Amino acid sequence: MSATEGLAAPNQSQAPNLGINRIILYVRDVEMSASFYAFFFGFKVMTTPKDRLTELFMEDGGVRLLLHKAGKAQKLGQVSLKLVFDVEDVCAFSSACADKGLKFGTIHQADGYEFANAKDPDGNAIQISSRAFKTP
Numbered sequence: 001m002s003a004t005e006g007l008a009a010p011n012q013s014q015a016p017n018l019g020i021n022r023i024i025l026y027v028r029d030v031e032m033s034a035s036f037y038a039f040f041f042g043f044k045v046m047t048t049p050k051d052r053l054t055e056l057f058m059e060d061g062g063v064r065l066l067l068h069k070a071g072k073a074q075k076l077g078q079v080s081l082k083l084v085f086d087v088e089d090v091c092a093f094s095s096a097c098a099d100k101g102l103k104f105g106t107i108h109q110a111d112g113y114e115f116a117n118a119k120d121p122d123g124n125a126i127q128i129s130s131r132a133f134k135t136p
Contacts (some may be wrong), residue, residue, distance in 0.1 A: 023063060023083070026070035027122045030054050031066050035036050035120050070122075073135055077123020087131040090114040093128050104128060 027033040034054050037043045041055035043065065056065040065083075070076055087093040094116050095105040104116035115129040 003075045012099050021063060022066055022067045023081075024068050025083075025124060026068050026076060027120075028076065028124065029121070030067045032121055037065060038053065038097055040097055077125075081131070082117075082125040082127055083120075084090075084115075084129050084131075086130070087128045088130060088133045089094055090116055090128055090130050 004094060013102065031054075034043075034045045037056050038045050042058065044059060046055045046057065048055075052068060054067040056067065061113070064129050073087060090107055091114070094107060097118075102118060104118045107116045110131070112134040113129060113131040115127055117125065117127050120126055
């Protein structure tokens with residue numbers, strides 16, 4: 001039986017307009033991870049006293065990353081999730097990051113765009129991709 005078997009298709013009055021606006025990322029060292037994403041990707045860091053989450057955001061909008069301290073038994077760096085950052089020039093961005101200490105792997109050519117992969121300090125998969133800028 002599939003996960004959607006027996007479910008009726010929602011109509012506009014049943015389903016709100018949902019979007020993914022926040023991603024919680026479990027990390028060993030919240031401060032180090034916040035610094036990593038701020039330094040390499042330009043996120044602004046917002047902390048609130050008594051809040052267990054550190055919020056990372058871009059001034060011009062987009063998905064927000066919420067950093068949460070991982071539990072000791074929690075496995076990190078699994079490949080079931082990859083954060084993809086849209087960049088117009090993968091080679092230039094990769095080179096600029098390398099100058100600052102973040103090494104991306106081989107730049108791959110895809111169907112009209114390029115991408116390259118790396119890992120954050122906790123081993124989480126990240127990618128830079130020009131897919132959003134490809135022309136149809």
